[in-house]
Amino acid sequence: MSEVLLQADAVAKHFGGVRALRDVTLSIRRGEIYGLIGPNGAGKTTFFNCLTGLYVPDGGGFTFCGAPLVADAPQKAAARGIARTFQNIRLFGNMSALENVMVGRHVRTRAGVFGAMLRTAATRAEEAAIRQRAMELLHYVDIAERADDLAKNLSYGDQRRLEIARALATEPQLLCLDEPAAGMNATETAELRELIAGIRADGTTVLLIEHDVKLVMGLCDRVAVLDYGALVIEDVPAVVQKDQRVIEAYLGA
Amino acid sequence: MKNWLNPRSTAGIALISVALVALPFVAASGGQAWVRILDFAILYVFLALGLNIVVGFAGLLDLGYIAFYAVGAYAWALLASPHFGLHWPVWAILPIGAGLACVAGVLLGSPTLKLRGDYLAIVTLGFGEIVRIFMNNLNAPVNITNGPQGITLIDPVAFGAFRLSGNSQFFGLTLSGPQKYYFLLVALAIVVIVINLRLQHSRIGRAWQAIREDEIAAKAVGIDTRNIKLLAFAMGASFGGIAGGIFAAMQGFVSPESFSLIESVMVLAMVVLGGMGHIPGVILGAVLLSILPEALRYGVGPLQTALFGKQLVDPESLRMLVFGLALVLVMRFRPAGLWPSPERRRELQETAR
Secondary structure, three states, rough: OEEEEEEEEEEEEEEEEEEEEEEEEEEEEEEOOOEOOOOOOOOOHHHHHOOOOOOOEEEEEEOOEEEEOOOOHHHHHHOOOEEEEEOOOOOOOOOOOHHHHHHHOOOOOOOEEEHHOOOHHHHHHHHHHHHHHHHHHHHHHHHHHOOOOOOHOOOHHHHHHHHHHHHHOOOOEEEEEEOOOOOHHHHHHHHHHHHHHHHHHOOOEEEOOOOOOOHHHOOHHHHHEEEOOOOEEEEOHHHHHHHHHHHHHHHHH | OOOOHHHHHHHHHHHHHHHHHHHHHHHHHOOOHHHHHHHHHHHHHHHHHHHHHHHHHOOOOOOOOOHHHHHHHHHHHHHHHHOOOOOOOHHHHHOOOOHHHHHHHHHHHHHHOOOOOHHHHHHHHHHHHHHHHHHHHHOOOOOOOOOOOOOOOOOOEEEEEEEEEEEEOOOEEEEEOHHHHHHHHHHHHHHHHHOOOOOOOHHHHHHHOOOOOHHHHHHHHOOOOHHHHHHHHHHHHHOOOOOOOOHHHHHHOOOHHOOOOHHHHHHHHHHHOOOOOOOHHHHHHHHHHHHHHHHHHHHHHHHHHHHOOOOOOOOHHHHHHHHHHHHHHHHHOOOOOOOOOHHHHHHHHHHHH
């Protein structure tokens, strides 16, 4: 069995009286595609937000790459190597596609104010490297020809791809995708599936929230099911699909 | 834009340079008052570009910007006047003024980091007033700022024995004080323009823009929004401090009255009216808004006499009326500013559709 990349240990989160996450314990192994499914309101996105530092869990915690993840701020999670996309796409709308990805390089680059003002050799070299890497990533997600278009003018599917490229620019070890196939047609979903499989093949572990059961079951190595904030089961798709509790709570008969 | 005006072409640079050099001599033919107006126009360009970092780049609405200008001005006034008997040289005072303003910027920035839009505007507005009231009241028990009387007899900018006040001779050419300040201010303005341009297209500039667009997404890609916002406040404040120092030296006199809320609003109006975040637009806005009121001051009175044979309306009140009307019209018909960046123009057109 391969090494555990992320261990969630009894993660709990409540909003007032609502217990959005009830002691969720699960582990994601390096190099796998891990699916997180469950009915609306089951706590999937809350789990994401706790993991990526947007929320601070009320109980439990995460171990990432063998060290505790103290992500009380999103930028710390990003610096540790956890990148995410958002369920409702959050791009920098009035920046070009290329600039969006270049912003993603921020956390892995260093140039400061004085470097920028004096335009030192190091700054110029770094800037060129940022631009080049961003362009490569646009090619990688196959939207390079839209590099100079404003992000908000891209088609829906391309915006999803751009958000993935921006997340990849932070050089994540774990890429968290929040419903990347939402609103996509069959062709776009098939292309997205290929892209995610490719990202994994290139060495990035993927955590996927998705409602498209076919996509999840076909793509993921293991799947966790949440219901009312609690973990129902964590196993390979074949087992999850046959689990009586999952069928009742989510899949339907 | 027409090619010969393009600041990137050699011809464009030559033309703009010639115009900049000739301007104070042309203005002097109308009297030194016009050169002084020109000086203030460039000082406002400098100020507006400093505020542009905060408002235009990082998207933080700052209504108290003049406070940093005040800090810089008082720093100069206290360190180079008979008030404390100190007469420090320019290369010491300007950095100190900028540094103090920078500290003030961080002081204002840190408690307001979580605020946005209207809320931030209110807090910064309060901050601006606090600084002004401090200047007004710090004359007792220990007299630091000399209160509402202000500080007089402030030293002019001087490099060694060469003073920027009074006339001096250059190759048979007589340069007046305001003309010399003009060239100093132009040099400073060019520096701040270059810094603005370079910052805009840098890692830091992109981070500012990202925060302006979507702060949560900016955090999620790993931008430390706290530090990056503080940086914007600190940088904008430093430029305000430098401008304030030059202002004090040029006027020879500072008092709290010069740093009222309306001044903050004016500088903000320059940024917004010109085209937020777009450097040529901000320059245009600053020049127009500082020269227009003066032109009206000198133009409205004589015009009335010529038309009606007497003064119907007090020129001073008419000036503000015309000025206000101009602002309203610009915001109604060119909401992105007079000279917006191409992206911002597109953005507004799309929202309107």
